[in-house]
Amino acid sequence: MFTPDRSKYPKHVNGRPEIDLSSGKYTKVWHGPQHPGITGNMALEITLCGDEVVESITHVGYLHRGFEKLMERRTFIQCFPIVCRIAVPEPAFNEYCFSAALEELSDIEIPEQAQWLRTFNLELMRLSSFLMWIGGMAGALGQGTIGQWCVTHRDYVADLFEEMTGGRIYHMYMLPGGVRAPLPPGFKERAFKVFDGIEKMLDAVDKVLYNNYVFKQRTQGLGIITRDMIERYGVVGPNARACGVKRDVRLDEPYVKYDELDFDYVTANASDAYARAVCRFEETLQSIDLCRQVLNKMPKDGPFHTKTPNVMNWKVAPGETYAKAECTRGEYGFYMVTDGSDKPRRVHARGPSMTHAICLMEQLAINTNVSDIAGLMVSIHTYPPEVER
C-alpha cells in the first residue's frame, strides 16, 4: 500500500491544514462540477502536494431549488410532484416516504395490492439505480464499455417503468392513498425477460470488471471506512454493510411488504472501494431476486387505491412523524410536521449523502492519489441534491 511521506505535510491548525499556496509546494485543483468522474453537480476543491491530496472541501449548491421551502407554500398534492426531484436517479424513495408520512398523519390505511405494487416499484428502482452505479464505477476507473452495457439494460428497466407508471424517470406513481395504476396485462412475463437479460449481463460484468486486475489494484485499499468511523460519521447503507455492519431499514424496520420476502443482509469485510463495489453488485442480484419474489407472491388483482379526502382541500391534523426507507445509499426518510392547515408546516428530506458527501468524503480523500478521487467518490455513492434540497 502507498505510504505517504509525512514530512512534506502542512501543519494542522484548528483541525485544518495550514496551506501557503505561494510556497509552490501545493496546487489547488477543482474536481467538478463539470467533470465526468463526479456524481452529480458537486465539486471537490482539492489541494495537492505532488499528486497526493492534502485537503479536500466539498462544494454543493449547483442544484439548489429550495424544495423544503417550496413545500411549505404548497398543498399536499402540489408537493407530491416536487418531492421526486430531490434524488434524480431514484425518485421512488422520495415518493414513498412522502406518501407514507402523509398517510400516517392522516390515518389512511392503504390496500394490500397497493403495498405489493409499492414494494415492486421500490425494488425495481433500486435495480435501476444500481445498474447506473455499476456503470458509473466502471466508467470512473476507465472502463467505459461496462458503463454502456449497464445503461442499456437500465433503459430496459426504464421501459418497464414506462409500461407500469407512464414515466421513465419521474414516475409519480406512489401517490398518497395507494398507487396510480395496477400492472398492465402480460407485464410479469416481460419483466422476467428483462431480469434474465440483466442477469446475463451482470455475469459478464462480474468476469470483466470484478476479476479485472487493474480494477482490483486500483480499488482495493482505497478509501477504507474503519469500524469506529461508522458510528462517528453516521455511515449507513452499503457503505456500512461493506464494513460488516448489519444495517438495513428493510430488515430492521420492515415497511410495505418486505417482512413477507425472503432475503438477508449483504455484507463484506474489507470496507474499501472494492468491497463496496462487490456489496452493491450482490445487492443488484438480490434486488432482481426480490422483484421476482414480489411478482410471484403478489395477488392477481384487488383495489390499489383507497379513498382519500378531497385533495384540493386536504387538511391534516397537527402532528409530526418520520417515515423512512432503505434507498440504494442507506437510510432515506421524510420528517413531516403538520399544523392543521392544508399545507405541511415543515418537510425535511433526510438523505444519506448529507453525511457521506461532506464529512466522510472530506476525510477519506486525504492521502489519496488524485487519480483515484473519481473512483473514491463514486464508490461512496452520493447524490448532491439531497444535501442542498
Add this chain to the structure above:
Amino acid sequence: MMLEKLKQTFTVTEVKEQKKNLTFFTVPKEQMEMMLITLRDHHDYKHLSFIVGIDMIEDGVFKLTYMLYNYETNHSFGIHCNIDREKAEMDSFHHLWEQVGTYQRELREMLGINFEGSPRLEENLSLDEGWDGPPPMRRDFDTKEYSNNTYFQREGRVNYDPREYMREQLYPTFPKTESDKLLNGGGKK
C-alpha cells in the same frame, strides 16, 4: 420504562408516542448536551439521523429536532428543544458526531441560528457568497417579495393574467362578466 429513568435526571416534557418505534419529547436547551450523551453512551442510541429546525413564528421560538436511532431495539427518539427566535443561539454538538457540523452549517445558513464554536460555520452550502437577504427558511422571509426586489424583468417581456388571456384568445366575443361567472363555477354555491 427508559423515559421514566430519564425523567429522574432530566426535565422531560411533551412526551408523545407517535408510533411503535418513534417517540418525541422535549427537553430544555441547557440539558440537551447531557441528554444526547446519555442516550448515545448509556442507552445505545448511537445513530444521529438528522437535525432539523422548525420556525414556530407564532410562539417566537425555533424548534430543533434531533433524531436518534438505536440499532439494537430499532427505536427512534425525536428530541425537541425550543430556542428563542430573537436570540437564536444553540450549543454546538460537533464533538459528539462528525456530521453534526454539517447540519449546524445548514441551520445557520437557512435559519440563522448561531452555534458557538462549530467548525466552518460561516461556509454556506448552497447560497452563494453574494447572498445579503435574511436566512431563507424563516417563515417571515417572503420569496416573492425578495425576488421582485432583487431581480428584474427582461426588457420587452409582457405578463398576462392566464384567465384573462385565454378568454380573449378563445372567446373574444363572449361578454366579460358572463365568462367570469362561468369560470367561477357557473354561479353555483
